[in-house]
Structures are given as C-alpha cells and as structure tokens.
Amino acid sequence: MVAFAMHKGQLHILLVRRGLEPHSQSWALPGGFVQHEETLAAAALRELREETSVALSPNHLEQLYTFGNPGRDPRGRIVSVAHMAVLPHGTPAVHAGGSTVGAAWFVAHDPPPLAFDHADILARAIRRLQTRLEYANLAFEFLPEHFTLPELQEVYEAILNQKLDKRNFRKRILSQGLLEPAGERRNGVGRPAQVYRRTKRVKYPGSAL
Amino acid sequence: MVAFAMHKGQLHILLVRRGLEPHSQSWALPGGFVQHEETLAAAALRELREETSVALSPNHLEQLYTFGNPGRDPRGRIVSVAHMAVLPHGTPAVHAGGSTVGAAWFVAHDPPPLAFDHADILARAIRRLQTRLEYANLAFEFLPEHFTLPELQEVYEAILNQKLDKRNFRKRILSQGLLEPAGERRNGVGRPAQVYRRTKRVKYPGSAL
DNA sequence: TCAAAAGTGTTAGCATTACACCCATGC
DNA sequence: GCATGGGTGTAATGCTAACACTTTTGA
Structure with missing residues (x-):
C-alpha cells in the first residue's frame, strides 16, 4: 500500500521499518497477505492499519499495478497487488505494529532506500497520482x-x-x-x-x- | 488475456469455449495459472497460445487490472491478473487446445455471455484501449x-x-x-x-x- | 509604513471542430 | 459516364499560457 498524505506543503508517504528477514531494518511499503474472505483492497487497507496504526479512513483508494516478477522476493514467488490511498490532510503520529519495528512519514519525492522492488512501486504510484490529478479531481x-x-x-x-x-x-x-x-x-x-x-x-x- | 485484433473494420477479441466445470461450454477469456519461473505477462501469453493456438506475437502487451474478489470463482480464491494484447492485422484461424473445446473470434463490442466475471474484464480492456489510443499511438x-x-x-x-x-x-x-x-x-x-x-x-x- | 499573503484580466498562440467539393480509377 | 473510394482547405471557436499590479491584513 502506498499511502499518501499532505503535510506542510509536501507530499508524504507512510513507510514501515521491517523487523524480519529478508531486508530486516530496511524501510518498506506496508503490506501483507490477503485473507480468504476479503477483497484485495480491504487486505491492503487492513495491512496498512495493522502495521502503522493509522486510524484514518482514506478518502481515495485504488488498485495501482500488480508486481509479480519471479525473484522479486527471496522467500519465493510472491505476487503483490499494489494499491494507493489518499489519506485526509495531515500526517498523524504513527507507530509500528505487527512484525514491523517502525513506522514513519517520508517526503514522497525523496524516500529512503526501500526493500524489494518497492522503489518501483512508489515511482509508479507517484506517476499515477500525477495523471489522476488532472481528470479525477x-x-x-x-x-x-x-x-x-x-x-x-x-x-x-x-x-x-x-x-x-x-x-x-x-x-x-x-x-x-x-x-x-x-x-x-x-x-x-x-x-x-x-x-x-x-x-x-x-x-x-x-x-x- | 484479452487479445484484440482488427478484421473487416471491426474490433475482434479471441475467446475460448470451456471444456471443464465450472461454466463448462461457456465462452471465456483464455487464461490459466502462472508457472514458477515466468513473469505474469509471459504466463498470459503462454496461456493464450496454448488455448487458442495463435502463433502470432502481439505487437503490444500490457497489464490491465487484477481481479480478486472472493467468490468470483466457485473453485476457491482465484486472483486473476488480467492482461491485454494487440495482435497483428487479421483474425487467423484458431483452434482449441489445452482443456478448451473451442476457440473463436468475436466482435469486441458484441460478445457472447462470458463465464465468471470475464465480462467485467472485457469492458475494462475496451475502455483502456480507447484511452490508450489517444496518447500511445x-x-x-x-x-x-x-x-x-x-x-x-x-x-x-x-x-x-x-x-x-x-x-x-x-x-x-x-x-x-x-x-x-x-x-x-x-x-x-x-x-x-x-x-x-x-x-x-x-x-x-x-x-x- | 512595511512585509506578507490573497486576489484580479487581458492578450496571443494554438488546437479543435464543423463543413462540401474535386480527383483518380474500374467497370 | 458513372459509381466508388481517396484526397483536399478555411473559418470560428475554445483552450492554454504568459504576464504585473492592487488589496487587505498584522506587526
């Protein structure tokens, strides 16, 4: 999940610090596995809440793209259905949850090094947000x-x-x-x-x- | 896979007739399961070839959207990463392969009833094709x-x-x-x-x- | 009275749309 | 010579982009 919010005139994203291998201690997008009776969007939202403790409901949520190249995750064949969300104004305090050891806001155009192929996901989310701005208000x-x-x-x-x-x-x-x-x-x-x-x-x- | 081609001034799509339950004898989009060491796009292309015997390479191939609602397939939780392809000019002869019992071209704007949620997938593919036309030639x-x-x-x-x-x-x-x-x-x-x-x-x- | 932030119109260039007739060929 | 399909130009309108000064407030 790429969760966007605006704060002090800058576009921010919400990242978590991984507590488990692989990429332990790296920053990453929040996410996890889909449960049996939930939609893909609901899973993305649930993982965001579990891992970052944000209580807000997003004002917008859409599917972004599906990343499934073999080798993108050393644990095996993991297919990630990336979503992006727009949260209400401001960057409220967040704290780690689930298996993460940190959660924080970063300026979207200047992120830290990210685990897996999450930098690709972020880049695509920003591009999508820019084009959506025009015709979706x-x-x-x-x-x-x-x-x-x-x-x-x-x-x-x-x-x-x-x-x-x-x-x-x-x-x-x-x-x-x-x-x-x-x-x-x-x-x-x-x-x-x-x-x-x-x-x-x-x-x-x-x-x- | 939604495979488009142009024939006699009409936009066509390639469908297969299912030979197995569920929805046996219904028309459906070609598709199947991803193998362990292939990309999602390669899997879509392989299934298209296996089930319809088209020998052509598409001139364009892109990921469309991922459909994963629980209940969309009675066999269980099946997540489909839909792709769309543009095949070269003409609608060459096709014939069934794999588990299908038929393969044929249909006019895209006037399809037969489709299995599962494949009508949704087709509708989204046509919309995407229409918007891509403008800025992707x-x-x-x-x-x-x-x-x-x-x-x-x-x-x-x-x-x-x-x-x-x-x-x-x-x-x-x-x-x-x-x-x-x-x-x-x-x-x-x-x-x-x-x-x-x-x-x-x-x-x-x-x-x- | 000065600094800070909000507000306001016009012009030129470009792209989009609407619209009707002539041209080259095969039969 | 006629039916068929290919080719051509102009005018009006709307949209986009560039550009500088005035207004209202707090300190």
Whole structure:
C-alpha cells in the first residue's frame, strides 16, 4: 500500500521499518497477505492499519499495478497487488505494529532506500497520482472539508513537483463550478483568504471505496 | 488475456469455449495459472497460445487490472491478473487446445455471455484501449507495416465505436510527423490510396514487450 | 509604513471542430 | 459516364499560457 498524505506543503508517504528477514531494518511499503474472505483492497487497507496504526479512513483508494516478477522476493514467488490511498490532510503520529519495528512519514519525492522492488512501486504510484490529478479531481481528497485556493494550489504543486501560475490555476479550478464559498480565514499576517468547500463530491469511477 | 485484433473494420477479441466445470461450454477469456519461473505477462501469453493456438506475437502487451474478489470463482480464491494484447492485422484461424473445446473470434463490442466475471474484464480492456489510443499511438499496432490513412481511420473508428471526420483525422495524424509515404495502392475500384509506414516505432512505456 | 499573503484580466498562440467539393480509377 | 473510394482547405471557436499590479491584513 502506498499511502499518501499532505503535510506542510509536501507530499508524504507512510513507510514501515521491517523487523524480519529478508531486508530486516530496511524501510518498506506496508503490506501483507490477503485473507480468504476479503477483497484485495480491504487486505491492503487492513495491512496498512495493522502495521502503522493509522486510524484514518482514506478518502481515495485504488488498485495501482500488480508486481509479480519471479525473484522479486527471496522467500519465493510472491505476487503483490499494489494499491494507493489518499489519506485526509495531515500526517498523524504513527507507530509500528505487527512484525514491523517502525513506522514513519517520508517526503514522497525523496524516500529512503526501500526493500524489494518497492522503489518501483512508489515511482509508479507517484506517476499515477500525477495523471489522476488532472481528470479525477484527486487534490480535494488531500484537504479537509474547508480550504482556501492557495492551499489547493499547494497540493497540486507538491504532487506535480512544479510551480503553477496563480491566476491560471484559480481560473481553471473555479470554472469547474465544483466549489462554493464558505467564509473567510485569517492566517496571521496577510490578507484573509476566501474559504471554499465542494458543492458535490463526485467519486472517481476507478475508486475502490 | 484479452487479445484484440482488427478484421473487416471491426474490433475482434479471441475467446475460448470451456471444456471443464465450472461454466463448462461457456465462452471465456483464455487464461490459466502462472508457472514458477515466468513473469505474469509471459504466463498470459503462454496461456493464450496454448488455448487458442495463435502463433502470432502481439505487437503490444500490457497489464490491465487484477481481479480478486472472493467468490468470483466457485473453485476457491482465484486472483486473476488480467492482461491485454494487440495482435497483428487479421483474425487467423484458431483452434482449441489445452482443456478448451473451442476457440473463436468475436466482435469486441458484441460478445457472447462470458463465464465468471470475464465480462467485467472485457469492458475494462475496451475502455483502456480507447484511452490508450489517444496518447500511445496504439492504432498502428493493429495494422501491417504498410497501410493507408483510410485503413488507419477505420481502426480508430472501430475502437472508439464512432465515426470521425476524415479531414480532421488526416490533419491530426499527419501533423504528428510519424509517417512517411511508401508508394500507392489500388484496391479495385476508386482512386488509389497513398500508402504510409511509420518512420520510427516509439514503444509506449507501459508496454510489457 | 512595511512585509506578507490573497486576489484580479487581458492578450496571443494554438488546437479543435464543423463543413462540401474535386480527383483518380474500374467497370 | 458513372459509381466508388481517396484526397483536399478555411473559418470560428475554445483552450492554454504568459504576464504585473492592487488589496487587505498584522506587526
């Protein structure tokens, strides 16, 4: 499971530190084996919760890709059905569970060395997130119910890893007609920002939720 | 495996008739179990060849999606990593092999009732093919080395299941600069068509070939 | 009054769409 | 000479990208 969240303007992912061989003490994506009467998505979510103790429900969950090359795991032929999830805003405290000895948030674009082929999985998840952003409005899933346009733009910039033009961004977002004003907010110094919320929440059809 | 090919201006898929329970005598997508030292894509390709006797190598092969809901197969928990392939032009004769009792081509947009959840798999494959067409130039993979623009347009129309404007289509394709003239062709009555071939074959990065 | 953050319009270039007639051949 | 299929251009519209200054607040 590649679990994404936004924190301080940066895209983060949730990793666990392995306690067992192979790759003991390495960082890895949380995951494990499917049980007999659960869906693949439910298994990914259960393993995420067991190994990292995150209590949050993701705002988005979708299957990413299946990695099954022989030799990707020294224990034998292991086929991993990778999923990706978008967690609500913020990076809450996490702690190890199950067979792991650590759990922590990392900046997605600058991860530590990862066990197995998990770096490939992460790279594919980031690419998918970037393309989904365009036509599935995934950015909203990273924010709380009320947010400002600069906050939304920050999400886009963190995921795409590039700066966007403020005026064009606002024009594009507001022309979609999915937002309605919901007050103002003062963030210390500077002019107060208009607060928005989504008018209707249209679920992306590929979502597993 | 969802194996696509183009024949007489229609998008076709290759199906097998099951000889064993469950769903004996039903039409189904070709497929089977992965062997220990082969990749997932190689397994899909091997099963396609064993069950349908197609000798052709696909021009494109990619992983589609993994179907693993409990209950999708009455024999137990079966997880299927669906793939899709584009075969070269035409629908060569096929015949049953392995445990199947039939193999045949069907029009993709009008399939017979399918075993298991294979109708879902087919629907997803067609959707994927339609979106890939746009940014991966997959249409060329359905045609022989030399082809005419009306033939290429026919591929687009069969996959998208809609008519396209001839002038706009030609403008769009030729402006990509991927084609070079390669003679003319007379097809019986009517003005001869300009024949083209690709200048460079740029593989789509998601391809498993 | 200064620094910080939010907000606001216009223009040029490019891509997309709609649309109707002439051309070359076989019979 | 006529039926068949191949080939061609233009105008309107919408979308994208580039670009700089004003407004509102706290300190």
